[in-house]
Every structure is written in C-alpha cells, then in structure tokens.
Amino acid sequence: xxxxxxxxxxxxxxxxxxxxxxxxxxxxxxxxxxxxxxxxxxxxxxxxxxxxxxxxxxxxxxxxxxxxxxxxxxxxxxxxxxxxxxxxxxxxxxxxxxxxxxxxxxxxxxxxxxxxxxxxxxxxxxxxxxxxxxxxxxxxxxxxxxxxxxxxxxxxxxxxxxxxxxxxxxxxxxxxxxxxxxxxxxxxxxxxxxxxxxxxxxxxxxxxxxxxxxxxxxxxxxxxxxxxxxxxxxxxxxxxxxxxxxxxxxxx
Numbered sequence: 001x002x003x004x005x006x007x008x009x010x011x012x013x014x015x016x017x018x019x020x021x022x023x024x025x026x027x028x029x030x031x032x033x034x035x036x037x038x039x040x041x042x043x044x045x046x047x048x049x050x051x052x053x054x055x056x057x058x059x060x061x062x063x064x065x066x067x068x069x070x071x072x073x074x075x076x077x078x079x080x081x082x083x084x085x086x087x088x089x090x091x092x093x094x095x096x097x098x099x100x101x102x103x104x105x106x107x108x109x110x111x112x113x114x115x116x117x118x119x120x121x122x123x124x125x126x127x128x129x130x131x132x133x134x135x136x137x138x139x140x141x142x143x144x145x146x147x148x149x150x151x152x153x154x155x156x157x158x159x160x161x162x163x164x165x166x167x168x169x170x171x172x173x174x175x176x177x178x179x180x181x182x183x184x185x186x187x188x189x190x191x192x193x194x195x196x197x198x199x200x201x202x203x204x205x206x207x208x209x210x211x212x213x214x215x216x217x218x219x220x221x222x223x224x225x226x227x228x229x230x231x232x233x234x235x236x237x238x239x240x241x242x243x244x245x246x247x248x249x250x251x252x
Contacts, residue, residue: 003049008115008159009093010048012040013100014055015076015083020205025056026101027063029210032217036101036204037063041071044099044157046108047115052090054083084181088165095119097159098181102204104213111157114195118159122190125159125182126197127152154182155197164190 014027014037023029027037034042037053044051054076055063064073074090076083088096097115099106110126117124130151135141158181168184185192204213 005047005049007093008048008095008097009091010044010051011084011087011091011096011098012037012044012051012053013076013080013083013087013098014040014053015080016102017056021210022207023210025059026204027055027059031104031213036104039104040099040101040106041067043106043108043111044097047111048093048097050091050093052087054087085169088169091162094162095159096162096165097157099157100203103156103201104204105201105216106156110195110197110201114157115159117193117195118161121193122164123158123160123185124193124195126155126157126195126201128155128197128199128201129153152194155201155203158182160185160192161190 016026017024021029027035029036031039037055041051041053050070050072052072052074053063053067054074057075060073060075067073072090074086077086084098095115095118097111097118099111106126114124114126130153132151134145134151136143136145160181164185165181182192200216202209202212202216204210
C-alpha cells in the first residue's frame with residue numbers, strides 16, 4: 001500500500017522572533033527537553049513526506065545543519081504572510097498541511113484527523129469551541145458581543161488542497177499580515193471543515209502563555225515523545241486521574 005504521506009507537504013511557520021514573548025526566536029525555545037521547532041517537525045513527519053520550514057534568516061544555517069532528510073529549511077519573510085507564501089511556493093504536493101510552532105501541544109492523532117477531513121472537503125482546521133461571554137471595550141466594558149452563531153478559536157494544524165489556496169492567491173485577494181490562510185480559503189467555494197480540539201491546546205503568544213505551557217508539559221512529560229519514528233500522543237499511558245486533570249485542571 002502506498003504511503004499516504006507521499007501526497008502531503010507540511011509547511012511550518014517558525015520565523016517569529018518572539019518580541020511579545022520576550023525570549024528570543026520561538027523556534028529555538030525549549031519545552032519539555034525539545035525545541036518548539038523539533039516538536040512541530042516530529043508531528044508533521046507523521047502526516048507529510050516533506051516538511052518545509054520558515055525560520056529567522058539568521059538561524060537558517062544552524063537549523064539546517066541539525067535537520068536532514070525530507071526537511072527543507074528556508075528563511076522566512078518580513079511578515080507572516082510573506083513566510084507563508086515562500087513556503088507554499090516551495091511546495092509541490094496536492095495536499096498541504098500548515099502548522100505553527102506556537103501550537104506546541106498538537107499531536108499526530110490531531111494532525112491525521114485534520115488531514116483526513118481536508119481530503120474529503122478540500123480544507124479543514126483545528127479549532128477550539130468558545131462558550132465565553134465576550135465584551136468589547138478598552139479600559140471599561142462597553143458592550144457585550146452577542147451572536148447566535150457558535151464561536152471557534154483558530155488552532156493548528158490547517159490542511160487544504162493545494163488548488164484551493166492557489167485559486168485564492170490567483171484571485172489577487174489582499175490580506176493584512178494578522179490574517180491568515182483561513183481567510184484566503186474562505187474566499188473560494190470549498191468549505192473549511194472544523195476539527196474540534198480541547199481548550200488546553202493553547203497558542204503561545206505572551207509570557208503568561210509560556211508559563212501555562214510549561215505547567216501543562218510538566219503535568220504530562222510524555223507528550224510528543226518519539227518512539228521508533230512515531231510520535232506518541234500525550235494521553236497515551238496516562239492514568240484516568242491524569243486525563244481528568246488535563247481536561248478540567250487540578251482538583252481543589
């Protein structure tokens with residue numbers, strides 16, 4: 001049987017210099033004994049034959065020397081969107097899976113679910129459902145944002161047919177840098193299917209996020225370990241009490 005990874009390229013955004021986090025280039029930050037980049041590459045190798053990574057220009061040679069095989073290390077652009085486009089144009093596979101090192105708790109099982117959903121519909125994204133009451137305002141609350149629609153918080157990975165993104169780019173759609181691939185894909189007819197994830201599957205942006213990530217990783221040190229080329233999901237081998245803590249937090 002053919003390896004399904006042969007039809008998939010993975011793009012990893014790792015060019016951020018971590019200004020808001022204040023700890024230097026995010027790709028080199030170590031969480032649970034592994035860099036954020038190593039964690040991301042380990043997961044993407046479980047679903048893609050070739051992994052294409054965008055890193056800060058000054059880190060290219062150092063990171064390239066540490067990774068062999070079907071891993072391509074490129075200098076990222078000045079903006080997130082420039083980096084994405086550089087990686088996309090370096091890819092050739094009919095199916096693309098996009099990941100970001102600021103999502104360190106993504107598992108191979110989640111990546112496989114997202115890729116499987118994208119094969120069926122053309123595009124899919126991991127997302128966490130939000131039931132929070134949301135208010136608008138700066139120093140004071142001004143108004144509550146009320147909607148009858150379900151709200152989803154974007155997570156990674158995101159997978160899509162290469163042709164879908166190519167059509168969006170060919171359409172000349174212009175986006176600010178804080179927008180992303182999802183907004184591009186929403187401009188074409190294919191729906192973006194949601195693959196639900198747990199709320200603890202956090203994104204690293206601020207120092208507080210980093211503190212939380214360290215606490216989560218300390219609770220579950222087996223997360224994202226590689227065994228014989230496979231990456232083990234963080235709940236493998238955990239006691240039921242550990243699983244409850246992961247989903248609901250410590251007791252008391």
